[in-house]
Amino acid sequence: MNSNLHLARMIIGSSFATCKMRDLISSVADFNVAVMAQGPTGAGKELVARGIHLMSGRKGKLVAVNCAAIPSDLLEAELFGYEKGAFTGAEKRRAGRFEEAKGGTLFLDEIGDMPLELQAKLLRILESRVVQRVGSSEEIPVDFRLVCATHQNIEAQVEERQFRADLLYRINVFPIRVPALAERREDIPELLRFLVLRMESENPGMQPPSFDPSGLTALQKYSWPGNIRELRNFIERASVLYSGQKITAAEVSSLLSFDAEKEVEQATLWDALENLQEQAATSNQDKAIAEPTGEFNYASLLTENADFNLKDFMNATEIALIKAALEQGNGSAPDAARILGLRRTTLIEKLRKFGMNTSATPADGQLKMKPRRA
Structure with a gap:
């Protein structure tokens, strides 16, 4: 199959x-230059790596590593490989992902989550094109195409010194911006057809749904914060x-009323509340978070407030949690986060969203609250 045609069937629209x-x-x-794909979560950045690998003609395989999904203390061994006995549990030698990608393409997803100390080692590999397994001094030549x-x-x-500037120069030689689905709404009918056909192939005997003009218009007007991933889940x-x-x-x-992204964020906030309560309970401070003990009666909250608004309630809760976290962290943005x-x-971003304007002292990361202008 012609590679351009294959690419068009891979990246639809x-x-x-x-x-x-x-x-x-x-x-x-x-x-053979490094490519950086930047775009929102769920927009299809991995397809950029697959497309480049497909059209590059490289004979090796595409090796993908999600830097955010692997604990930082294990990421080095995953990438570089290790020798037998290099650490507890290293019962036999294992080649790393750099070696696995020999003659092919290495895709480092969520490169922004790579620890700083590992960034320095990645930079050395890109400059020298040799890798040393953990527990070994042997230099192994590597040949891979890098896509991040x-x-x-x-x-x-x-700017915040969370990522090395010299590494960014090496991996961002050719940037490709992956647009959000909201920026390519006219692609939605084509994407729907593709996703429905895929559901049919994966579920023999299933009768797929169809969309009348009003349904299609509603889909094209929706903002799709979860991008292609959210559209796929919607079709399922x-x-x-x-x-x-x-x-x-x-x-x-009705189908779009379930917003997984918001649900995850709200769950994170409630987890943070429990975290703050535990810290307050174990500290010797007199201050505590004003939160009733026992199970909260949500039913009474609804019945006693005729004008109850869930969005306002969640915003107020989020603001209270942020203020409590800043107080618990003595004004330190990293600690509060x-x-x-x-x-x-x-x-x-959340402080700005709620008008809790701040100024930060770069040396210590302390936040100083500014009053919101009327």
């Missing part, structure tokens, strides 16, 4: 943003609940 992305992949594929991806603002990470739910039926705007609204289970940059 005819919007300007999608065509531009495919053109960039085609342009860089034959050149991140959903983070990696330039901001460099629709195929189960409306098998063989025609879906209208009303059914689309850790208590809340958030990244520091995410915490700063």
